[in-house]
Amino acid sequence: MTETSMHAFEIRDYLRKELMPHFMCPGCGHGIALRALLWALYELDIDKNNLAIVSGIGCSGRVGAYIDANTMHVNHGRPLAYATGLKLARPDLEVIVITGDGDCLAIGGNHLIHACRRNLNLTCIMLNNEIYGMTGGQVSPTTTVDRFTTTTPFGNHEPGFDSCKLAAAAGAGLVGREITLQVPALKNLIKEGITHPGFAFLEVISDCTEIYGRKNELGESPEMMLSQKASTRSDVYGNSVDQPFRPNAFETGVLTRNDRPEYADAYKQHMGRIMAASN
Amino acid sequence: MSTSTSAAVKREARLDTAVAEPTNVLIVGVGGQGVITVSKILAQLCLQNKLKVKQSEIHGMAKRGGAVFSHVRFGSEVYSPTIPLGQADILLALEWAEGLRWLSYLNPDSGTFISDTQMIIPPFSCRDRERGATSNYVHRTLDQVKQHVPNAFAVDATGMATELGNPRTANTVLLGMLSTALDFTVEDWQAIIAQSVPPKTLQVNQKAFVLGREWIQSDKHIAAREHVEEATPPAAPMVDNVVVDLEITEAWCKGCDICVKMCPERCLVLNSNEIVELTDPDACTGCRLCEWLCPDFAIAVHVQKIETTVAEHR
Incomplete structure (x- = not known):
């Protein structure tokens, strides 16, 4: 990363300025994730006209609307289904899905595992803030045990998903996780996901200060971000000595690479064989 | 003598103590330098002089290289353990950047700023640097500090201590300088230092104390001004760069x-x-x-x- 290219990155070139300031609450980590995505797009030199952003419903779904590119804001839980159709019809487009923990793992859980199984060349960025923020703070599939939400007034007793393990087991080509505090690392991870020829599932651990943080007394966003950092372990230190002391720490960085055939190629070959046979 | 007058006298006496503002000394530095030890020495000295003392510190995030500060307040009566913004009488910095960070706590009219010019450059100011590039370390000079406070001293205490034979006595050099700004006798200072340092290093610590005291009392800091300016962290490369x-x-x-x-x-x-x-x-x-x-x-x-x-x- 050189100073000159960093200097030239102007986030405003990628934003729909007439919609700014965005609707997210003060301190919401989704904005930081959006910056990292736009920075990655800048560094990969992706033309905005060849870029399609598909996003679902929720706070995360609204993130896509602020990007000055081709964007689709679709049904709850279905951005991966729309993106699959879009990518197969227009393989020349760079398709990126922005989704949230509820959108991706609960309402769209089935679409996620089948998108992972097909391994189509998409990038799925899941912004995980452990809550349904937009609708008033209901429990989500990633809410930590014993945390309070409006639907778990006595604490959440359900264990959460480890979405990265889920995606890896379902066959996603590349699986990674990063926190919003590590902006350059997050940008590099997104770059890696976009360039990966296959389905890339990236979990971004974001913070919901206003609804989740306040109800659980987790502090304001700086405190939440620092505690996220304390509860994660970078892949750089994968085998370091502190591993035994933090058995429950989330790992960050690129976690899994599955070397599997890409769906669009396989589909094209399959169709070719059928056409040849029918001729 | 009626009871009412004695009560009035008592009330007046109480008012007197309430009015007497404590002396505020803020000691700042970097984890591992000895900020806590220095403040402990000062607090013990105050106790031995029958003064009320409150000392509070933050060193939780320090480890080695993190920011550490210690508030020492003493006087006939002390209520709050922390110094309000802009009320510190003396800011004693064991590290240059830390001293500059806490400048806002110093009383802008009567505060005294004493800082070592030692630079401990934190790792994050070196990150993503090209080879040979200068660090992001603060780049203000003593003259700029003097615009904020009337009495500002920057001294290469670490260098002076190294010349004495033990760089770790730099804090004692600074204590010597601090002693000129407070009303305790030299004997009291020397006694408390003798109690606090390892016996092996007593002699060199006593020498260091005298050296620091003399440095401020004599005109050495004026004569040695050029030397100090040299010791002040370089402004030019950063500003130009x-x-x-x-x-x-x-x-x-x-x-x-x-x-x-x-x-x-x-x-x-x-x-x-x-x-x-x-x-x-x-x-x-x-x-x-x-x-x-x-x-x-x-x-x-x-x-x-x-x-x-x-x-x-x-």
């Missing part, structure tokens, strides 16, 4: 406080409208942390690099 311009879009800022709390130089604040404001442009090193972490894209850091070769820096 990088020009930082912080662009804040006020309409986009939601006052979430992330940048204020994450800024390593603490040069940002939220103003009365809950909008971020750059209060200390000199302290900004252009590290871009605020720009990266702003969820609302309200901050843009423009770092202009002026081409100079490494050879020119030296």
Whole structure:
């Protein structure tokens, strides 16, 4: 990363300025994730006209609307289904899905595992803030045990998903996780996901200060971000000595690479064989 | 003598003690330097002189190399354990950048600033640097400090202590300087130092104390001004090398406080409208942390690099 290219990155070139300031609450980590995505797009030199952003419903779904590119804001839980159709019809487009923990793992859980199984060349960025923020703070599939939400007034007793393990087991080509505090690392991870020829599932651990943080007394966003950092372990230190002391720490960085055939190629070959046979 | 008059006398006496403001000494430095030890010595000295003392410190995030500070307040009566902003009588800094960070605590009319010119450069100010580039360390000079406070002393205490034979006595050199600003006798100081240091190092510590005391009392600090200016961390390379311009879009800022709390130089604040404001442009090193972490894209850091070769820096 050189100073000159960093200097030239102007986030405003990628934003729909007439919609700014965005609707997210003060301190919401989704904005930081959006910056990292736009920075990655800048560094990969992706033309905005060849870029399609598909996003679902929720706070995360609204993130896509602020990007000055081709964007689709679709049904709850279905951005991966729309993106699959879009990518197969227009393989020349760079398709990126922005989704949230509820959108991706609960309402769209089935679409996620089948998108992972097909391994189509998409990038799925899941912004995980452990809550349904937009609708008033209901429990989500990633809410930590014993945390309070409006639907778990006595604490959440359900264990959460480890979405990265889920995606890896379902066959996603590349699986990674990063926190919003590590902006350059997050940008590099997104770059890696976009360039990966296959389905890339990236979990971004974001913070919901206003609804989740306040109800659980987790502090304001700086405190939440620092505690996220304390509860994660970078892949750089994968085998370091502190591993035994933090058995429950989330790992960050690129976690899994599955070397599997890409769906669009396989589909094209399959169709070719059928056409040849029918001729 | 009626009871009512004695009560009035008592009340007056109480008022007297309430009026008597404590002396405030703020000691700052970096983890591992001995900030706590220095403040302990001062607090013990006050106790032996039958004064009320309150000492409070933050060293939780220090480890080795983190910021540490200690408030020492003493007088006939002390209520709060912490020094209010702008009320410290003396700021004793064991490290140059830490001293500059705490300048706002110093009384702007009567405060005394005493700092070692030793630089302990934190790792994050070296990150992403090109080979041979200068660090993002603060680049203010003693003259700039003097614009804030009337009495400012910068001294190469570590260098003086090294000449004595033990660089670890730098804090004692600084204590010697501090002693000139407080009303305790030299004998008391020497006795408390003798109690606090390892017996092996007693002699060199006593020498260090005298050296520090003499340095301020004599005109040495005026005569040695050039030496001090030399010892003051270099201003030129940084200023010539990088020009930082912080662009804040006020309409986009939601006052979430992330940048204020994450800024390593603490040069940002939220103003009365809950909008971020750059209060200390000199302290900004252009590290871009605020720009990266702003969820609302309200901050843009423009770092202009002026081409100079490494050879020119030296």
